[in-house]
Amino acid sequence: MSETHDAIWKIGNETWSQLPGAGFRPHSIAGRALPVQQPDADFAFGARHCASCTPTRYFPPAFKFCTDCGGALVNAASAMQWLPPYGSGSITRNYTPQPAAPIPNIERLLASPRTAGPDIETGLARMPLPDRGGLTLFVGPFGGYRDALFAVSRSGGLWLWARRLSRWLALKPAAAPLGPLSLPSSFCNFAAIRAAQGPGDCLLLPADAGPTLLQIDAQRGEYSVTVGAGHALGGAAVLSGNAFMPVNVDGRLHLATLGSDKASWRNIASQIDLPASVYFAPPLIDDNNRRMVWISEAGFLEAQLPSASSLRVQWTAWPEQGRALLAFGPPYRDGTGDWQLLFSPQREAAHQDACFYQRLQPGSSAAKPVMMPRVSTGSRCFHYSVPVRAPWDKIDEARYGDQRRVFCPLMELDEKELIIGFLSVENYDEPLMDFFASHDAQLVDFCFLDSSGRYHPIARRKMEEPWHASVFFHDDALWLYLDSTAELLRWSCT
Numbered sequence: 001m002s003e004t005h006d007a008i009w010k011i012g013n014e015t016w017s018q019l020p021g022a023g024f025r026p027h028s029i030a031g032r033a034l035p036v037q038q039p040d041a042d043f044a045f046g047a048r049h050c051a052s053c054t055p056t057r058y059f060p061p062a063f064k065f066c067t068d069c070g071g072a073l074v075n076a077a078s079a080m081q082w083l084p085p086y087g088s089g090s091i092t093r094n095y096t097p098q099p100a101a102p103i104p105n106i107e108r109l110l111a112s113p114r115t116a117g118p119d120i121e122t123g124l125a126r127m128p129l130p131d132r133g134g135l136t137l138f139v140g141p142f143g144g145y146r147d148a149l150f151a152v153s154r155s156g157g158l159w160l161w162a163r164r165l166s167r168w169l170a171l172k173p174a175a176a177p178l179g180p181l182s183l184p185s186s187f188c189n190f191a192a193i194r195a196a197q198g199p200g201d202c203l204l205l206p207a208d209a210g211p212t213l214l215q216i217d218a219q220r221g222e223y224s225v226t227v228g229a230g231h232a233l234g235g236a237a238v239l240s241g242n243a244f245m246p247v248n249v250d251g252r253l254h255l256a257t258l259g260s261d262k263a264s265w266r267n268i269a270s271q272i273d274l275p276a277s278v279y280f281a282p283p284l285i286d287d288n289n290r291r292m293v294w295i296s297e298a299g300f301l302e303a304q305l306p307s308a309s310s311l312r313v314q315w316t317a318w319p320e321q322g323r324a325l326l327a328f329g330p331p332y333r334d335g336t337g338d339w340q341l342l343f344s345p346q347r348e349a350a351h352q353d354a355c356f357y358q359r360l361q362p363g364s365s366a367a368k369p370v371m372m373p374r375v376s377t378g379s380r381c382f383h384y385s386v387p388v389r390a391p392w393d394k395i396d397e398a399r400y401g402d403q404r405r406v407f408c409p410l411m412e413l414d415e416k417e418l419i420i421g422f423l424s425v426e427n428y429d430e431p432l433m434d435f436f437a438s439h440d441a442q443l444v445d446f447c448f449l450d451s452s453g454r455y456h457p458i459a460r461r462k463m464e465e466p467w468h469a470s471v472f473f474h475d476d477a478l479w480l481y482l483d484s485t486a487e488l489l490r491w492s493c494t
């Protein structure tokens with residue numbers, strides 16, 4: 001009996017093993033053997049696959065035809081990018097897909113009969129997590145040729161989801177490790193820029209040690225970081241290809257920006273003394289007016305780039321001792337501008353409506369008081385679970401006055417006219433602000449809201465702070481990460 005050996009092909013500085021009847025596997029790069037547990041070859045090596053043969057088999061990028069069936073090889077389709085906390089990396093929870101990145105056929109989930117009973121979790125798969133909670137998950141072509149799923153922990157651990165192995169692979173630092181990211185998840189937003197070298201994109205992260213550029217080398221299972229000076233206060237805004245991140249340097253605001261080589265940071269100082277412990281929600285980027293706005297509980301920061309060489313930065317404290325209610329969602333955008341929800345103890349003491357929406361324009365006094373704050377995606381708002389057009393619209397008290405189930409939208413899908421969020425199972429009889437300030441466990445249904453106003457539950461949980469959840473699409477599936485229960489749920493859409 002003769003022993004069979006894999007044939008080895010040398011292509012450039014890579015060698016590939018040919019697996020009889022099963023395609024190819026990268027074997028070594030630049031003379032260095034690759035581990036057996038590798039990331040997916042189409043992501044990390046640009047491997048092509050045969051559209052006719054199943055199961056999927058991979059071939060070196062230089063190959064044009066399948067060695068088994070002779071069929072034409074294709075590149076992996078790229079790429080959906082899904083950056084925390086709101087998917088597109090923008091401030092709103094409203095997601096409009098790019099034509100190249102269609103959302104999976106999630107209507108399938110709605111078509112299968114589901115009730116809040118035992119069949120609520122039809123089709124749900126529980127996926128492993130690389131750590132016990134405290135994670136941020138994101139999707140994109142980071143260090144590779146198509147999109148892949150990654151997880152980063154608050155302490156700076158970084159993992160890649162290997163789809164074919166169904167497991168997480170830890171990425172190792174090539175030199176200095178990624179430090180802790182301790183901004184609360186609603187402040188910890190990521191931005192992406194094209195990598196200066198290698199395939200795919202790299203990430204900009206607001207790390208405790210400073211503004212951080214993270215470059216992943218998926219082939220080696222490694223990453224490297226470039227850290228600037230100062231303590232990061234919020235995520236980066238990318239405007240006209242330039243990245244800006246607010247940082248604190250000795251109590252003063254600086255904007256850290258990446259050099260043109262994308263290999264170093266430099267700081268642009270301002271004269272703004274920051275209030276203590278200020279952090280910024282994801283930036284609002286206005287390309288037309290070359291303007292970036294970062295919102296904090298205490299006020300907002302506006303930066304304008306009238307020309308490539310000048311930058312104007314302005315800090316505006318909220319009026320009437322207002323405090324921004326960031327858990328209720330991003331600012332509401334209408335034809336007149338962006339409106340941020342504030343709470344004013346000064347108004348409350350004067351027996352006025354304590355909540356109001358303030359226009360995000362330095363010097364603007366435009367404000368709209370409301371009886372009760374509304375939860376918003378940025379374009380759709382809810383009074384408990386009753387949709388309202390604008391957050392200051394009144395509801396029909398006779399019809400909806402006793403409606404007290406809380407709906408919190410996590411993601412609005414424009415094209416599908418669907419909202420994914422959670423709905424409290426019971427009425428909530430306390431003020432709505434207490435719901436989002438509470439650390440008590442709540443019984444909620446994660447669900448879709450369709451265009452006819454019907455809720456379709458897909459998972460029920462009793463959990464604390466259910467708003468610390470993230471929804472994303474990857475690998476033809478809908479995924480839901482629940483931070484408080486440390487669960488990763490997946491619904492296949494194929």
Ligand SMILES: [Zn+2]
Nearest residue numbers: 050053066069
């Ligand atoms: Zn084939």
